[in-house]
Amino acid sequence: MTDSGNEEAKLAEELFDAFSCFxxxxxxxxxSMLKRIAKPGQVFVLMNxxxxxxxxxxxxxxxxxxxALGVTPSSVTQIVTDLEAKGLVQRSMDNSDRRAVRxxxxxxxxxFVEDFQSPYxxxxxxxxxxxxxxxxxxxxxxxxxANVFLIDAAxxxxxxxxxxxGPDDKEHPEK
Numbered sequence: 001m002t003d004s005g006n007e008e009a010k011l012a013e014e015l016f017d018a019f020s021c022f023x024x025x026x027x028x029x030x031x032s033m034l035k036r037i038a039k040p041g042q043v044f045v046l047m048n049x050x051x052x053x054x055x056x057x058x059x060x061x062x063x064x065x066x067x068a069l070g071v072t073p074s075s076v077t078q079i080v081t082d083l084e085a086k087g088l089v090q091r092s093m094d095n096s097d098r099r100a101v102r103x104x105x106x107x108x109x110x111x112f113v114e115d116f117q118s119p120y121x122x123x124x125x126x127x128x129x130x131x132x133x134x135x136x137x138x139x140x141x142x143x144x145x146a147n148v149f150l151i152d153a154a155x156x157x158x159x160x161x162x163x164x165x166g167p168d169d170k171e172h173p174e175k
Contacts, residue, residue, distance in 0.1 A: 011136050012125035016117060018143035020047060043116065044069055045079050046088060049105045050113040059104030061094060070151030077101075088112060 048068050053060055062080065066073040080103050083089040088109035094100035128136045
């Protein structure tokens with residue numbers, strides 16, 4: 001493959017990430033490969049671990065995953081518990097902060113993400129070929145910007161709801 005082909009393949013992967021993030025933020029359609037994993041949130045955690053996990057295999061902190069996905073750490077903890085039971089992730093204590101938990105993909109979890117992405121990447125590679133690199137880059141940037149906005153808007157809506165809920169709100173017991 002030429003350098004040009006590698007650049008387009010990388011851009012196609014970035015489009016996949018951008019579309020996935022946009023889909024999650026907009027609460028749009030469901031993925032067809034969710035037979036082994038029942039909830040889209042679990043797939044997003046796995047994909048986030050694959051994309052942003054350190055190369056040393058130490059994994060990401062639960063708080064890092066929560067921030068990236070725009071959800072609460074307690075939501076990520078529940079998802080991680082389910083994924084760990086399925087053998088797709090492994091938890092460990094953070095060496096620098098014993099209070100923190102790190103999560104990393106297992107080999108099975110890594111394979112799941114690869115299998116999940118593989119049908120989409122050729123289609124998105126063709127989209128890059130159709131749009132060209134410049135427009136594809138613009139699309140990635142726009143979808144990423146839209147995703148950030150939608151995550152922030154959803155967080156603000158949850159916070160406003162929590163304020164209206166009062167002290168009985170389980171997500172905010174400190175109120």
